[in-house]
Amino acid sequence: MFNKFKSWVRRFCSREEGYVTIEVVMLLPPLLITMAACWVLFDVFRQQAISQKANYTIGDMISRETDPITPAFINGSRGVLRELTRARNDDTRLRVSVVRYDADDNRYSVVWSQKRGSGVRRMNTNMLRANFLDRLPVMADEEHVVLVETWEAYTPAFNIGIDAFDITTYSFTRPRYAPQVLWSTS
Numbered sequence: 001m002f003n004k005f006k007s008w009v010r011r012f013c014s015r016e017e018g019y020v021t022i023e024v025v026m027l028l029p030p031l032l033i034t035m036a037a038c039w040v041l042f043d044v045f046r047q048q049a050i051s052q053k054a055n056y057t058i059g060d061m062i063s064r065e066t067d068p069i070t071p072a073f074i075n076g077s078r079g080v081l082r083e084l085t086r087a088r089n090d091d092t093r094l095r096v097s098v099v100r101y102d103a104d105d106n107r108y109s110v111v112w113s114q115k116r117g118s119g120v121r122r123m124n125t126n127m128l129r130a131n132f133l134d135r136l137p138v139m140a141d142e143e144h145v146v147l148v149e150t151w152e153a154y155t156p157a158f159n160i161g162i163d164a165f166d167i168t169t170y171s172f173t174r175p176r177y178a179p180q181v182l183w184s185t186s
Helices: 002-014 020-063 071-085 125-132
Strands: 092-102 107-116 144-154 165-173
Touching: 020 071, 020 092, 020 144, 020 165, 071 092, 071 107, 071 144, 107 125
Parallel strands: none
Antiparallel strands: 092 107, 092 144, 144 165
8 A cells, every 4th residue: 555655756756747727726825825924024124124214313313302291292202113113103102211321329320200101100310220231332421312212012013923012122322402301290
């Protein structure tokens, strides 16, 4: 029985005539799966780059402000993030914090922090030290930087084994036209 099957496989593999339809049926599914996987991977990296550029834009926008930042400005910044990333309303979250460095104590501290979106808390000094201490830039005494963090929900177009996840970005930007960026509740 096994020898018959073995000889049939040998004859099948040695034959050169065939139908294109059978070859297409055999090769098209793996080809389409590979193309879908490549598309999803490309789209993930593309969206990550878009999110990072949007983050840089918001950081640069805030760093140029000489007037105090208001809640309306932060709301508008989240709107800018939504527009630049083409996200749906609840898919983006934003946290803006101003960080100060004290060279005498060799310590970083949060001056103020604001957040927009669900599931995000305002940054405090303990959170800063726990999550960003190894990533903070080298700063001069009493210098301030603007820390912008963004989160965007991403759902792949095809199921290739990658579940939905958040694209997370952060950036540090030094104030441009003033020594610090101020916060005002009015």
